[in-house]
Amino acid sequence: MNRHPFVRLAGPLLASLTALLIAAGSVVAHGPDPSLGGVLWAQDQVLFFGWKAGQVPPSWMIPAIDAAAGDASLTRSARAATFARPVGSAASLIAYGEPTGCSAAGIACFDRSGAPNSFRMWFRAHGYVFDWGTLRWCQGLTTIANGCFDAENVALDEFGHVEILNHHVNLADGSDYLDAVVQTVARARPDAGWNVHAFGRCDTARLQLEYDRLSPASLFSPCLAIPTTMSMAASATSLSAGGSVRFTASLVTTSATANGALASDPLSARTVTLQRRTSSTGTWSSVGTMAQGTAAGTYALTVSPTATYEWRTVFTPVAGDGAVGSASGIVKVTVSACSGSGCPLQAVS
């Protein structure tokens, strides 16, 4: 996992060290959104919500909230909860207008302390007057104007909270604002991010850490740096030239506690390359890309070597995959000379 841009204090010594780092401007990195803590929803749990009696959102706002529920469900990139509004009653309620559970400056707020059974969400009313100004929901304007807040974006932020997400910790200059929808500062039109309708990579990073990925083939959030480990086995370590050997590899995340729900996860649909070299001091060369095995996170390739080599498998993540590459241990396969007719030079199947 990447470091957070804020500091964690383990003691006075560390505090002093981090203070120096801050002073030097060197503590600058992304991290997944912090977790709110508390009870998680079940994986893929469907959270049904409805409107609080007497505080039903106006007709122009309902589509935005419903759309945000869909945004959260479709872009969670994890087995986090999904959201749906049934025709009938629901355990979770969303309210518009007063009273709310929001603070004096808050335009929207939530309560997930009812997990894993229910949640609450509130939206201030269009036209509500704060110390900082008058709230304008963009959807409530006849003609959209700067300074309004996109209800769908704000609702997505609230659904993110309901999942488990705390506000993202931005870089000091806020340049990473688009890495998360769940932000300490809600942005109005036209500032960057005001109308984003999908979780950001550091939102999904936390969701993956808490709820796991959708499948072994799913990419890890690029806000993460999940270490992996590769193991490899050969069907034979000694054979005659012309014979074949089947290499099998297994690719999983490490079991580190920091990996959360992603620990010991198999990685499928990745590019795993079989490499060889002639000696322990030689240069590795790629022989081929291994095919995906039947079990999740497994790969295989059969080759017919004509000489003795050292072999290994290498996982190189594609851009956008928050997994860290790894290589297997080395297996030496000794090939004895082939004599007689029919000895192939080399074959790869």
Added chain:
Amino acid sequence: MGEPVHFRRLSLATFTIFAAGIAAACGVGPATTAETRSPTPTTMPTIAPTVAPPTIEPSPEASPTPGPIALPAAELVMPAGTVAGALGSYVVDGRGSDSPWLPFDSLPRVDVAATPALTVGFVDGAQIGEWSAVIADAADTRGVKQRGIEGVTLEPGGDLLVAGPLPAGRWVLAVRLFRADGRGDGVTYWALMVR
């Protein structure tokens, strides 16, 4: 009906914060500070009101939560007293609220001399776990050009953060403090006029 009660109490709590800010702007005299809070006397605020830790009642519609929840609001600790800030977005005990950037003109104002540091802590004196601190020019009403503050350190007691020095000018100071017990965090704002 639990929510109206909930709202009234919330309003009272938040009103307390902002009333402190208004009082500050009007020059209401200083009050006492917590005994354990004694920042280096390098600043001189124009005012220094004291407020009780704001709280909200747990939502009656959610699972039971024992007792009122202390909002993670912060205060500036000055030699002459404390100055409560305006609480923006926060989370605590599975609840939370989202706000925009709070502009200069809406905030409690603090007039300070050029100073080596400002001292900040939770209103309820909770231990600080993690933090971030940024400033933005007063003219940046949306906080889109914020920047970090150098030299932010935690006092040995763990309940006060020392930030600064700040350059001369009119700034919005936004400090996000995380409670060390993991219950939550909040962003608190002040309008600083650094001479």
